[in-house]
Amino acid sequence: MEYIAEFALFFAKTITLIGGLLAAVLVVTAVGQKTRKLHKGHLEVTKLNEHFQQLKESLQHALLDKEALKKLSKDEKKKAKKEKGAVTEPKSRVFVIDFHGDIKASGVKSLREEVTAVLSMAQPDDEVVIRLESAGGMVHSYGLASSQLCRIRSKGIRLTIAVDKVAASGGYMMACTGDRIISAPFAVIGSIGVMAQLPNFNKILKKNDVDLELHTAGEFKRTLTVFGENTDKGREKFKQDIEDTHGLFKNFIKDYRGKVDIEKVATGEVWYGQKAVEMKLVDELMTSDEYIGLKAENADVVQVAYVVKKGVADKLGMVAHGAIDTTLLKWWERLNGSRFFSS
Template identity: 30%
Template sequence: MSEPEKSSPANWERDVLEKLALSAVQEQRRSRHWSILFKTLGFLYLFIVLFLAAGWFRSDGVSLPKAHTALVDLQGVIAADQTSADSVIGSLQGAFEDKKTKGVILRINSPGGSPVQAGQIYDEIKRLRAKYPKTPLYAVVDDICASGGYYVAAGADRIFVDKASIVGSIGVLMNGFGFTEAMQKLGVERRLLTAGENKGFLDPFSPVDPKQQAFARQMLEEIHAQFIGVVREGRGKRLKETPEMFSGLVWSGEKSIQLGLADGLGNVESVARDVIKAEDIVDYTRQDSLVERIAGRLGATMAKTWSPFDKAGVSLR
């Protein structure tokens, strides 16, 4: 038998060159495929941006009907680090600015919260109603619309409730704790150093200062008077005032209608269908980004750290 032919140096070099050439061609093909993919994604992104800019789609990708009811949710505690004025105001502005919005529903399910945050939302509602007089705004109450939640609702054209909704709590509170007796029993001494006579305002580990307590009550009365003024301004002659109305009590939705705190029974669907006459509902509720939520919580934490009210916050709840 003849021995197999050995590869000559020329054949070996040719094989290596062929393999290198083939690898280069394959790499070029892979690069071309990735280039086509990235270009396609880029064109798709620009296409979506153009559609959003033209107003054909909302930012969540939902096609807008020609005429619709705009929905904005106000859920939970009204506070800078929870349901903030910025997020609610941004949602309301987007709802009113859309030319296809026939009416706006502010759905409220809130026990209240910060008087500042609630006041900012109320003021913006008044501004938007004046700027867009042909676009009505209705508040629709779910389970509860109390204190700061009702402060906001008072700015609406009309308020609709469920017969079992909880409505009212028109009052202001400042809560906290006192630990002086417990500290005495435990033999704990409080060492508080301040620069400023009232910097340790209502410190829970120190005895109550009558002057500071009186000052706090006066401040609460001022904020309460502001709250009452907002309710009277918003509800007008519809309000049937009683001695208990501004005492902090709450009522059922059915009773709130009798008192003039609300206008009638209804939910989001019935108000959109029967009052606004636009059954298509588009949700404009703005969702804060992760960065915004972290910034809000950080700001609230810093405020508590440097505020004398960190143990006794003022609240419309």
């Protein structure tokens, strides 16, 4: 009983916090609606080869004496002069895109624009590298994010997924679309499962003589509820829906990464990169920095990012969403002791 009271108090605080934040966002949005302009995004392209060269030159100037720097400068001028007169084949290009996933896969808004831009220029010899970090989230959101990466595969452009920290659940759904998956040795991989849960306060309402009416059209319009009285039939339908979603998840992975033993890995477990190689969930242990550095030796490497300028209301909305995500995460940890959301 003490646990229920504590949970109810926590739930009430959560609702109050979320309500206050949403109210603030609505007020700011309403005030600025008349003068607010549409904030269009723009594409930012960073030539990583130049970035790497600048890092190298900075270190050279810090470590080498004047004579050594002078000799180095002469050698580079001779090399540049020689290359200028030579006929060289055009370099292939490597396009780098970053995706940092939250519960709602909000980054898909930029990802779809970045993929569209890259596909407008990419040639068959080029490659796209996605630096992916996500512990998963909502099924439909990560389904859309995965579909954006499938667009690259369908155009015949080589797709490499690089995971430095985590690609779990919906994050792995995205990762499996790659022709090749690399991960850092201790990156968290897997969580091929589906989870859904919600508290039910019906007994508390009954104890306090509070009636709740829920009217639906359609037998399974609502299966389980937070405040209503749940039935065995509703629970069975809810479980069946989860199983069906899990089946779709497994079939998607089989389609794009047929080398894995799907029944062995689709248990909801996670593995570190070293074990994930044995499970064939990833192909090779390597950080994204190492991989991109190697590519930069023979290819033109560019980072592509679609950036949207945010107004005051948008920024407050991001604060509110961040607070909500943090609250939900704490709620999850309290109930499950886990930091990983399942798709």
